[in-house]
Amino acid sequence: MPAIQHLEKQQAITKQFAEILHFTLSFDDLKMTSPAIQNDFSYYRRTLNRRRMEDTSAAVAELSDGVDLPDDVANRMSLFYANPTPMLNTLSGAAEKLLQEWALFRNPSLTLDNMTNCFSAMASVCGSSVTILNTRPGSRVKRLSCFCLRVMVGVIILYDHVHLLGPLLSRPPLMYSTKHFNEDSTPKATKELLS
Known part of the structure; x- marks a missing residue:
């Protein structure tokens, strides 16, 4: 079944996936514009460790157990926030894992081509x-237009993460507009055209 028909048939799931992509990019946008989150969390961990070393009485330790994060949770949170786009990284990892798991069961309904075709169709829509x-x-x-733009960018980035070649040309023509124009790898025809 073509990807566009699949999306039409599964409109509710497609809409939910679009909502997830919108949330993912919104979260990552907030994270990238708020670098203090990582610093604040590091400060919290240092303060927590310092307080644990100073508190020797069992009564104080008992009171703080309800507020303090366990070390394993704090470590996972720290690794999560260390990534510049943590939610997108998690989403692309989940998509790759899904493809691997379905390949193990030799299920022909979910292949890389089917997934990327759906991503392409969503971006096109x-x-x-x-x-x-x-x-x-x-x-x-305007809000709906911004939503569609964010989802379109999200599926293109997700396509790029799961597919080896990515969604764009390996040598896009825009490459020669400014930065790479004077390099030896620029074709002579392109140099003549832009001169």
């Missing part, structure tokens, strides 16, 4: 929606 929405006025339309 979102792009078309944005084009249509941008012709209409209103704040609700």
